[in-house]
Amino acid sequence: MNMIASKKNRTNPENRRKFWKIFGQLLALCAILVLVVFSIQKITVKETAYFWQIDPELCIACGLCETSCVLPVSAVKAVHAKEVCGFCDLCGGYYRANVKELNTAAENLMCPTGAIQRRFIEEPYFEYTINEDLCNGCGKCVKGCNAFGNGAMYLQIKQELCKNCNECQIAKICPAGAIKRVPVSKAYEKKSEP
Numbered sequence: 001m002n003m004i005a006s007k008k009n010r011t012n013p014e015n016r017r018k019f020w021k022i023f024g025q026l027l028a029l030c031a032i033l034v035l036v037v038f039s040i041q042k043i044t045v046k047e048t049a050y051f052w053q054i055d056p057e058l059c060i061a062c063g064l065c066e067t068s069c070v071l072p073v074s075a076v077k078a079v080h081a082k083e084v085c086g087f088c089d090l091c092g093g094y095y096r097a098n099v100k101e102l103n104t105a106a107e108n109l110m111c112p113t114g115a116i117q118r119r120f121i122e123e124p125y126f127e128y129t130i131n132e133d134l135c136n137g138c139g140k141c142v143k144g145c146n147a148f149g150n151g152a153m154y155l156q157i158k159q160e161l162c163k164n165c166n167e168c169q170i171a172k173i174c175p176a177g178a179i180k181r182v183p184v185s186k187a188y189e190k191k192s193e194p
């Protein structure tokens with residue numbers, strides 16, 4: 001008798017609906033729990049992730065960023081802040097000092113790897129762009145732009161290239177103490193004012 005009643009219970013459409021409703025609610029609850037756990041983990045990782053970065057206000061573009069990184073080609077690259085740039089024809093980061101002619105002959109250009117591209121906008125303005133794939137972080141353009149321009153070019157450690165060494169080899173010898181550990185929220189220092 002009992003067996004017949006329990007079989008009836010299971011096959012009853014009303015009971016089946018209830019079962020699937022509860023099953024669906026449990027599934028939704030599990031999905032929410034998984035999402036919450038993931039978010040907590042993400043926040044924890046974010047808060048504890050630290051990277052090496054250059055403070056452009058302290059960097060003196062000494063050249064050691066090119067030669068002291070553990071990577072074959074430095075993880076340090078020049079960055080160009082367009083907000084700060086004067087779009088000058090005679091750009092201190094693009095041309096060497098005391099050039100006789102403003103043309104693109106290699107002996108006139110500051111960048112040894114041809115990483116800086118220049119595009120005419122309108123008289124007398126030019127736009128400058130850095131090709132990071134060619135840049136070796138030598139800092140020559142940074143020095144030139146700081147000396148004769150607005151300081152729109154500066155060096156940054158590219159986090160997608162950097163090995164995030166326990167002890168950054170450049171930070172160890174940086175004469176300006178310009179490289180420090182920063183949280184992920186400040187992984188890059190942006191120049192926005194001259």
Ligand code: SF4
Binds near residue numbers: 061
């Ligand atoms: S070693 Fe220091 S001062 Fe020299 S270029 Fe790198 S960050 Fe700038």
Ligand code: SF4
Binds near residue numbers: 110113115137141
């Ligand atoms: S001068 Fe040096 S730092 Fe500047 S873009 Fe060329 S390679 Fe990079």
Ligand code: SF4
Binds near residue numbers: 068069075171
């Ligand atoms: S942390 Fe390592 S890979 Fe990154 S810039 Fe410093 S030396 Fe280069």
